[in-house]
Amino acid sequence: MDCYTANWNPLGDSAFYRKYELYSMDWDLKEELRDCLVAAAPYGGPIALLRNPWRKEKPASARPVLEIYSASGVPLASLLWKSGPVVSLGWSAEEELLCVQEDGVVLVYGLHGDFRRHFSMGNEVLQNRVLDARIFHTEFGSGVAILTGAHRFTLSANVGDLKLRRMPEVPGLQSAPSCWTALCQDRVAHILLAVGPDLYLLDHAACSAVTPPGLAPGVSSFLQMAVSFTYRHLALFTDTGYIWMGTASLKEKLCEFNCNIRAPPKQMVWCSRPRSKEKAVVVAWERRLMVVGDAPESIQFVLDEDSYLVPELDGVRVFSRSTHEFLHEVPVASEEIFKIASMAPGALLLEAQKEYEKESQKADEYLREIQELGQLPQAVQQCIEAAGHEHWPDMQKSLLRAASFGKCFLDRFPPDSFVRMCQDLRVLNAVRDYHIGIPLTYSQYKQLTIQVLLDRLVLRRLYPLAIQICEYLRLPEVQGVSRILAHWACYKVQQKDVSDEDVARAINQKLGDTPGVSYSDIAARAYGCGRTELAIKLLEYEPRSGEQVPLLLKMKRSKLALSKAIESGDTDLVFTVLLHLKNELNRGDFFMTLRNQPMALSLYRQFCKHQELETLKDLYNQDDNHQELGSFHIRASYAAEERIEGRVAALQTAADAFYKAKNEFAAKATEDQMRLLRLQRRLEDELGGRFLDLSLHDTVTTLILSGQNKRAEQLARDFRIPDKSFPTGSGG
Amino acid sequence: MAFPHRPDAPELPDFSMLKRLARDQLIYLLEQLPGKKDLFIEADLMSPLDRIANVSILKQHEVDKLYKVEKKPAFSSSEQLCFLVRPRIKNMRYIASLVNADKVAGRTRKYKVIFSPQKFYACEMVLEEEGVYGDVSCDEWAFSLLPLDVDLLSMELPEFFRDYFLEGDQRWINTLAQALHLLSTLYGPFPNCYGIGRCAKMSYELWKRLEEEEDGETKGRRPEIGHIFLLDRDMDFVTALCSQVVYEGLVDDTFRIKCGSVDFGPEVTSSDKSLKVLLNAEDKVFNEIRNEHFSNVFGFLSQKARNLQAQYDRRRGMDIKQMKNFVSQELKGLKQEHRLLSLHIGACESIMKKKTKQDFQELIKTEHALLEGFNIRESTNYIEEHIDRQVSPIESLRLMCLLSITENGLIPKDYRSLKTQYLQSYGPEHLLTFSNLRRAGLLTEQAPGDTLTAVESKVSKLVTDKAAGKITDAFSSLAKRSNFRAISKKLNLIPRVDGEYDLKVPRDMAYVFSGAYVPLSCRIIEQVLERRGWQGLDEVVRLLNCSELAFTDMTKDDKASSESLRLILVVFLGGCTFSEISALRFLGREKGYRFIFLTTAVTNSARLMEAMSEVKA
Numbered sequence A: 001m002d003c004y005t006a007n008w009n010p011l012g013d014s015a016f017y018r019k020y021e022l023y024s025m026d027w028d029l030k031e032e033l034r035d036c037l038v039a040a041a042p043y044g045g046p047i048a049l050l051r052n053p054w055r056k057e058k059p060a061s062a063r064p065v066l067e068i069y070s071a072s073g074v075p076l077a078s079l080l081w082k083s084g085p086v087v088s089l090g091w092s093a094e095e096e097l098l099c100v101q102e103d104g105v106v107l108v109y110g111l112h113g114d115f116r117r118h119f120s121m122g123n124e125v126l127q128n129r130v131l132d133a134r135i136f137h138t139e140f141g142s143g144v145a146i147l148t149g150a151h152r153f154t155l156s157a158n159v160g161d162l163k164l165r166r167m168p169e170v171p172g173l174q175s176a177p178s179c180w181t182a183l184c185q186d187r188v189a190h191i192l193l194a195v196g197p198d199l200y201l202l203d204h205a206a207c208s209a210v211t212p213p214g215l216a217p218g219v220s221s222f223l224q225m226a227v228s229f230t231y232r233h234l235a236l237f238t239d240t241g242y243i244w245m246g247t248a249s250l251k252e253k254l255c256e257f258n259c260n261i262r263a264p265p266k267q268m269v270w271c272s273r274p275r276s277k278e279k280a281v282v283v284a285w286e287r288r289l290m291v292v293g294d295a296p297e298s299i300q301f302v303l304d305e306d307s308y309l310v311p312e313l314d315g316v317r318v319f320s321r322s323t324h325e326f327l328h329e330v331p332v333a334s335e336e337i338f339k340i341a342s343m344a345p346g347a348l349l350l351e352a353q354k355e356y357e358k359e360s361q362k363a364d365e366y367l368r369e370i371q372e373l374g375q376l377p378q379a380v381q382q383c384i385e386a387a388g389h390e391h392w393p394d395m396q397k398s399l400l401r402a403a404s405f406g407k408c409f410l411d412r413f414p415p416d417s418f419v420r421m422c423q424d425l426r427v428l429n430a431v432r433d434y435h436i437g438i439p440l441t442y443s444q445y446k447q448l449t450i451q452v453l454l455d456r457l458v459l460r461r462l463y464p465l466a467i468q469i470c471e472y473l474r475l476p477e478v479q480g481v482s483r484i485l486a487h488w489a490c491y492k493v494q495q496k497d498v499s500d501e502d503v504a505r506a507i508n509q510k511l512g513d514t515p516g517v518s519y520s521d522i523a524a525r526a527y528g529c530g531r532t533e534l535a536i537k538l539l540e541y542e543p544r545s546g547e548q549v550p551l552l553l554k555m556k557r558s559k560l561a562l563s564k565a566i567e568s569g570d571t572d573l574v575f576t577v578l579l580h581l582k583n584e585l586n587r588g589d590f591f592m593t594l595r596n597q598p599m600a601l602s603l604y605r606q607f608c609k610h611q612e613l614e615t616l617k618d619l620y621n622q623d624d625n626h627q628e629l630g631s632f633h634i635r636a637s638y639a640a641e642e643r644i645e646g647r648v649a650a651l652q653t654a655a656d657a658f659y660k661a662k663n664e665f666a667a668k669a670t671e672d673q674m675r676l677l678r679l680q681r682r683l684e685d686e687l688g689g690r691f692l693d694l695s696l697h698d699t700v701t702t703l704i705l706s707g708q709n710k711r712a713e714q715l716a717r718d719f720r721i722p723d724k725s726f727p728t729g730s731g732g
Numbered sequence B: 001m002a003f004p005h006r007p008d009a010p011e012l013p014d015f016s017m018l019k020r021l022a023r024d025q026l027i028y029l030l031e032q033l034p035g036k037k038d039l040f041i042e043a044d045l046m047s048p049l050d051r052i053a054n055v056s057i058l059k060q061h062e063v064d065k066l067y068k069v070e071k072k073p074a075f076s077s078s079e080q081l082c083f084l085v086r087p088r089i090k091n092m093r094y095i096a097s098l099v100n101a102d103k104v105a106g107r108t109r110k111y112k113v114i115f116s117p118q119k120f121y122a123c124e125m126v127l128e129e130e131g132v133y134g135d136v137s138c139d140e141w142a143f144s145l146l147p148l149d150v151d152l153l154s155m156e157l158p159e160f161f162r163d164y165f166l167e168g169d170q171r172w173i174n175t176l177a178q179a180l181h182l183l184s185t186l187y188g189p190f191p192n193c194y195g196i197g198r199c200a201k202m203s204y205e206l207w208k209r210l211e212e213e214e215d216g217e218t219k220g221r222r223p224e225i226g227h228i229f230l231l232d233r234d235m236d237f238v239t240a241l242c243s244q245v246v247y248e249g250l251v252d253d254t255f256r257i258k259c260g261s262v263d264f265g266p267e268v269t270s271s272d273k274s275l276k277v278l279l280n281a282e283d284k285v286f287n288e289i290r291n292e293h294f295s296n297v298f299g300f301l302s303q304k305a306r307n308l309q310a311q312y313d314r315r316r317g318m319d320i321k322q323m324k325n326f327v328s329q330e331l332k333g334l335k336q337e338h339r340l341l342s343l344h345i346g347a348c349e350s351i352m353k354k355k356t357k358q359d360f361q362e363l364i365k366t367e368h369a370l371l372e373g374f375n376i377r378e379s380t381n382y383i384e385e386h387i388d389r390q391v392s393p394i395e396s397l398r399l400m401c402l403l404s405i406t407e408n409g410l411i412p413k414d415y416r417s418l419k420t421q422y423l424q425s426y427g428p429e430h431l432l433t434f435s436n437l438r439r440a441g442l443l444t445e446q447a448p449g450d451t452l453t454a455v456e457s458k459v460s461k462l463v464t465d466k467a468a469g470k471i472t473d474a475f476s477s478l479a480k481r482s483n484f485r486a487i488s489k490k491l492n493l494i495p496r497v498d499g500e501y502d503l504k505v506p507r508d509m510a511y512v513f514s515g516a517y518v519p520l521s522c523r524i525i526e527q528v529l530e531r532r533g534w535q536g537l538d539e540v541v542r543l544l545n546c547s548e549l550a551f552t553d554m555t556k557d558d559k560a561s562s563e564s565l566r567l568i569l570v571v572f573l574g575g576c577t578f579s580e581i582s583a584l585r586f587l588g589r590e591k592g593y594r595f596i597f598l599t600t601a602v603t604n605s606a607r608l609m610e611a612m613s614e615v616k617a
Helices: A002-007 A124-128 A332-338 A345-357 A362-372 A376-389 A393-407 A416-432 A442-448 A450-459 A463-473 A481-492 A500-511 A519-528 A532-539 A545-554 A558-568 A571-584 A587-595 A598-611 A613-622 A626-639 A644-660 A664-687 A696-705 A709-718 B016-031 B043-052 B055-060 B089-104 B121-129 B159-166 B171-187 B198-213 B237-241 B247-255 B284-289 B294-313 B320-357 B360-372 B376-388 B393-406 B412-426 B430-440 B449-464 B473-479 B484-491 B509-513 B520-531 B538-543 B578-591 B605-612
Strands: A008-011 A015-024 A036-040 A047-051 A065-069 A075-080 A086-091 A097-101 A105-109 A115-120 A130-138 A141-148 A153-156 A179-185 A188-195 A198-202 A207-210 A222-227 A233-238 A242-247 A253-258 A267-270 A280-284 A288-293 A299-302 A307-312 A315-320 A323-329 B037-042 B063-069 B080-085 B110-115 B136-140 B146-149 B152-154 B192-196 B227-232 B261-264 B275-278 B550-554 B567-573 B594-599
Touching (some): A002 A015, A008 A288, A036 A307, A047 A086, A086 A141, A097 A141, A124 A141, A130 A179, A141 A179, A141 A188, A188 A222, A222 A267, A233 A267, A242 A280, A253 A288, A280 A307, A332 A345, A332 A376, A345 A376, A362 A376, A376 A393, A376 A416, A376 A442, A393 A416, A416 A442, A416 A450, A416 A463, A442 A450, A450 A481, A463 A481, A481 A519, A500 A519, A519 A545, A532 A545, A545 A558, A545 A571, A558 A598, A571 A587, A571 A598, A571 B121, A571 B171, A587 A598, A587 A613, A598 A613, A598 B089, A598 B121, A613 A626, A626 A644, A626 A664, A626 B430, A644 A664, A664 A709, A664 B412, A664 B430, A696 A709, B016 B055, B016 B146, B016 B171, B043 B080, B043 B146, B055 B063, B063 B080, B080 B089, B089 B110, B121 B136, B159 B171, B159 B430, B171 B198, B192 B198, B192 B520, B198 B227, B198 B550, B227 B520, B237 B393, B237 B578, B237 B605, B247 B261, B247 B294, B247 B320, B247 B578, B284 B294, B360 B393, B376 B393, B376 B412, B393 B430, B412 B430, B484 B538, B509 B520, B509 B578, B567 B578
Parallel strands (some): B037 B063, B037 B080, B080 B110, B152 B594, B192 B227, B567 B594
Antiparallel strands (some): A015 A323, A036 A047, A065 A075, A086 A097, A097 A105, A105 A115, A141 A153, A198 A207, A222 A233, A267 A280, A280 A288, A288 A299, B146 B152, B261 B275
16 A cells, blocks of 8 residues: 555645545447536436527527436436426435526426426526526525526525526626526525625625635736535635635635646536635636636646536545546544554554455564554544545455454444444445446545435435435334335336236336325326326325325225225215315215215214204205104204294295105104194193193193183094093003 | 122232323313413313313412303303313303304403314314404314223213214214223223224224224334223113113212212201212222122121221220320221212212102112013003102103113004103103103014014114115114113023122123123123124024124234233223122123223113103293
8 A cells, every 4th residue: 555645636735635536437329528417416417418509600400419427427318308408417415406597497307317397497588588597505495596698696595496686787787697507595595706806795685796806916917716515615716817715705815826837727616524724616617627726836738638627515526528526625533544654543453454354473663552552543544434434345454453443352342333434335335336426535425415415315316326325224114215216116116017916016016105205195196197096006105095095086086985985984084075076066966975885874964953944954865854844843843833824834845744654653653743733833822821832731731621621622623632542531 | 798809810000190181281272371361161061171181280370250141141250261161062062152142241351172082174164264263263172081990081061962873963972982081092002992882893994994093003012901992882771771770870860970079968968058079989988888789788898897987996995105096097997888888878978768658669669660671561551650640750651661772672552552651741841851761772562463573673783784885874773672681591591590680799791680680791792702892692693683793803922911901991882880890890800800890971771761852941
C-alpha cells in the first residue's frame, strides 16, 4: 500500500483531495455530452440526457430522444421526445424527472420514463417563453425557478404542492442576467442574479442590490455562480478570472482566488464535506478541472473528455463518456491512517495487523506502542470510521480486520459500532454494484437513511435486493419486507400483458398473509390502472371486509359492496352502502336490491320507521307485503289522526290491506274496531262521558255501571261476545 | 341452609376492573370538553351511569347541572352541553331540536354527544339531515359491560331483544363482539367456546375476526375463564315465560329489579318512604336467600330473626367491658343485618299478599300443566277466563304464548277465539302485538297436518343453507316451530316425581320451578359442558331448528389451569332471567363449577311481553 496516497492532492497545508473512479461507463452515447441537456440526481441518482436540437442554428428534423441511465451507465429508459422544446431538465427529491419546456409547461417523468403528470409555470410564460430554468431542492421538496423572456423570474418552492410565486421586477433589466441561481435561506427561496457588475437578490417582496464583502475591484461582470449543497456558501466567478467564496448570506468572505483564466467556465460547483473546515469549489472548463480553496495554489486536473459535474453532499461526481469519478476531500480518519509517516493510533494498528498477518513480532511492538499511550480504543474507532470512507471492498476489509484485531486486546469495547459498520458497508457495496448503480458514500447514506434508500431501490424496481437488505438488517416487517412487497404488487398490477388471474395469483402467492400488507391498497392501484376485474379479484384476498367496501363503492360495484358489508357484520358499513345505493339507483331498483338482502332490509326498515315513514310504506308496497302494510296503517291511525273520521279511514285502508294479505282475522278485527269507534263516538254524543278507545269489555262495563244495561246487551250481541265472557259489571 | 360453595370452587375473576375502565374513559371524555358543562342523560343510562360514576365524580369534572333527556325542551343556561345517550334516532332528533332552537335564538354553544356504547352511522346521518352535524362533536363511550354482581355482567341493552329477535336488526351484534373482545383482552383467551343460535354464531364469528385483526395481544395470556357458552334467547322462550318462584326472580317479577337495585315501596319498608336497595352478594341476608325457592324463604328469615334476637340478647349479663366491645364491634353489623332482614321480611309479606290475591297457586298449576302437556283444554279455559277477567294484559299474553310454544302453536280455533277475546277485553290496539308475536314465533297457529312439515323442512333447509344466509323474517317465523314437547322428552325436562319434591334439599335445577321443570336453556348448557360439545345432541339441535347454528371451538391450551377450566361464562343473547341464573348457580355448586353470566339485559316474562307490545303513541 505504499502508493495508496498517490491520488491524494494537497490543497494548502491541511487538506487533501482525491479523485477515484466509481465506474467505467460503457453507455452507448449517441451524442456528445456537450450537445445534450444533462441532469444528474444527487445521492448517486440517475442521469437524464436529452439531445438539445432546439438551441442549434439548424433545427434537426428528427425528434430527439430522452434517455435515462443509472449512475453506472445502465440504460433505464429511452423515449422519443414528442413534446415541445425543452429548456432545462432536473431531478426532484423523489427522483422524478422534471422537464421544463419553453412554453412553461413542466412535464414530470418517472425513473423509467413513465409519464406522471404535468403542470404549468403560469400563463405569462406562454408569450414570453422560458429562457432558462433551475430545479433546486429545499426542505419542502423540489422547487422550480424560471427566467422568462421578459426577464422576470417565477418560482415554486415545492412542485408537489404547486404555488407559483412571481418575483418582483429587477429595475432596469434589459437583457438576460449573466448568471443566476436559486437560493434557499430561512425556509424561503430567493433568486440571486448578476447583471454586469451588480448583484441583485430577489425575495418575494423586493429586489435589493447586494455586494459581496471584500470583492476584488475591477469586476465588470460575473460569469458563474455556485451555491453549496446546503445553501450555506456561495462562489462567484468574475470575468477577471477571479473567484470569490463566501457565505450565501453575502455577509462574510471566506477566501478568494485568482485563476487567471478569463474564459467562462462550463460549470462551477462546491466540493466540501459536512463538518469540515475546508471550503473548496471545483471549476470545470472544456479540458481543465480546477479545485480551488483557501490556498495560494490550486489542484489541477486535465479532462480528456467532455465531462459533467454533479455536486454531492460530501464531494463532486464527475462523469464523462467513459468514466464516472468521485472527487472529495479526504476524510479525517483516512487522512490520519494513511498520511505518509502517520503515527496516529489507527495507522499503527493497521500496521500491527499487517505485521501480525506476516507473523512478524513487529505486530507486538506496534500494539505495545498504542497500548502504552492508552489509545487502542481510538485506534479501533479510527479504523472502523476509515473503513466507512473507503470505496474499495479490499481496503474496507483490511481496515475492518485491523479494527477487529485491535478489539481483541480490549476488555470492554462496545461491539455495535463495528457491527453496524460491517452491515452498512455490506449494504453500500451492494448498491454500489455496477448493475444497481447507486454510488452512495457513507456520509450520503447516513444522510439519506435506509428507509429512503429502500424507497429508491423500490423505485428502480429492485425488489429482491430491497427485500434482501430488509432481511439482512432485520427491519421490522411492516416497515421493511411488507412495504416492499406491497410496492412490488402495485407495480405488478400495472403489467398489462399479464392476465388478471395470473397477476392476482402471483401477488397472493408472494404476499400471502404478510402482516401490514393491505390488499385493498393494491386493489386501489389496480383500479387506478383501469383494471377493475383485477381489483375485485385482489379484494377477495383482503381479510377485512371493512377495507373492501369503500373501494368497491368507488368502482361502482355497489351490490357486491353490499354483500361484503353484510358479510362483515358491521351494520354501519351496510348503512353506508345503502345510502350510496339509494342515491345511485332509482327507487325501484334500490328496493329490489334490498329485497334480496334481508339483513340490509331490516336495517333500512328500522331507520325508516324512525325517520322516513313514507319510504317504509313504499317498501311494503313494493314487496306486496300487505300484512305489514296493514299494520302500518293501523299504527298511522293511532299516530296521526285525532279526528275520528281520519282514524276510521286509516283503519279502512288497513282492513283492505289485511284482506289482500288473506288475513281475514286481522281484517275483521280491524272492521270491528272501526264499528266500535263509531259506536263509542255515538255513545259519547248521546250519553256523555268518555268511551273512545276503551276496549269492548270496558265499554260494556261502563255502560252497565251507568245503568245502560240494554245498550250493553245490544253491544254484546252485536260484537258476539260469548256469554261466559260477558262482563258482569263488577269488573271481573 | 343457603348452599355453601364447594371448597374446591374456583375463584371468580375481578370484574371491578370493567367499572374502573368505564369510569376512566368517561372522565377522559368529559375532560375533552373543558370547563363547566351541563350533562343531559338518557333515562335508560341513568342507573348504569350511577353504578360507574356518581354525581360527585361528575361534579369533579365540571359537570354543572344534570338533565334527563326527555321529550320536552330543557332550559339550560350553560355554554356547553354534553349529551350522554344511547345511539337512537329519537335522541338525535331531540338534540337537533335543541341545537336548532339555539340557532333560531342566535345562541352559540358547544355541544358534545357521547354515544354509549357506540355510535351508529344512522345517528350521525340524522344529525346531518337535521343540519346540525357540523355543530356537535361526537364521541363514543365504549361502556358495554356493567358488573351488576360478582358473577353477573349486563350490557343493559334491553332493546337488543326486540331489535334482533323481532326486527331482525343486527347492529348490536357488533357491540357484543366488542364486549367479548374486551373480556378476552382483560381475562385471557377462552380455550373452549360453545354456542347455539344464529345470533350467537354471528357474534362469535365477528368476535373471532376482531381477535384476528388485533392478533398477538391475547395469545400469550393465560386464560382465566375456561369456557364460554353463547345462547340465543329464542332457543328457549319457555323458561323466560314461566312465573318465577326463586326469591330473586320473584322480587324481579313483583318489584322489578332495575340495574341491580330495587325500589321497595312503603308497603315493604313499613314506613311512608320508598327505599332503593342494592341487591347483590354484598347484602348478606339477600345473598343467602336469593337462590332459594320462595317457600323456604320465610322459614329461613324467621330463623334468622331468632338468631339475631339471640345475638342481641347476649347483651344481658354482659359486664361493661364486654358491652363496650359488643357496641363497638358487633352492634353495627347486627343493626345492618337487622335492617336488611326487616326489609326482606317486608318484601316477602308484600309478595305473599299480592300472590294470594291473584290466585297464584291456580296460575302455577296451569303453567305446570302446560309444561307437562296435559289438560290442555282446561288450561285454555283458564287462559280464557284470565282474559275475560282482565287480570293483566301482560299476564294473559304470557299465558297465551306459553300455550302456543309448548303446543307448537295454537289450534286454529283457539288461535282465533283467544285473540278475539283478548282484543275485546284489553283493546283492539293489540292486533299489532299479535302480529309481532307471530313474527317472533311466540304466538303462532298450528298449520293443519303434514303440509306444514313439508313446507317447514323445506324452509328450515333454506334457513340452514349458508348461501341463503339470513332468510327473511317472514319465513323464519314459519320455521320456528318450537318442538318443545319433543325436546322436553329428549332432554328429560320434566322430572319424574316420586312423592313430594323436597324444595329444601333440591335434587336438580328443576327446583327453580318448584320441581316441575328443568329450564331448557340451563339443561342445554349442562349437557354440552358434560359432553364437551354437541356430540349426541344432534336430535335436540335439529329440534331446535339449529342444525347449522350449533358450534364448538376447542383449542388445546395447556396453559389453562384446572381452576380456570371450571369457570364458565354463559352469554345470553336477548336476556336471561334470575331463575336461570339460580339454576346454573345450583348446577355449579353440584359440579364444582362457577358460572359467570353475561346478558344483554336481565329479563323476565313481563319484559319479554312488553318488548313485543305495541303501545299507542
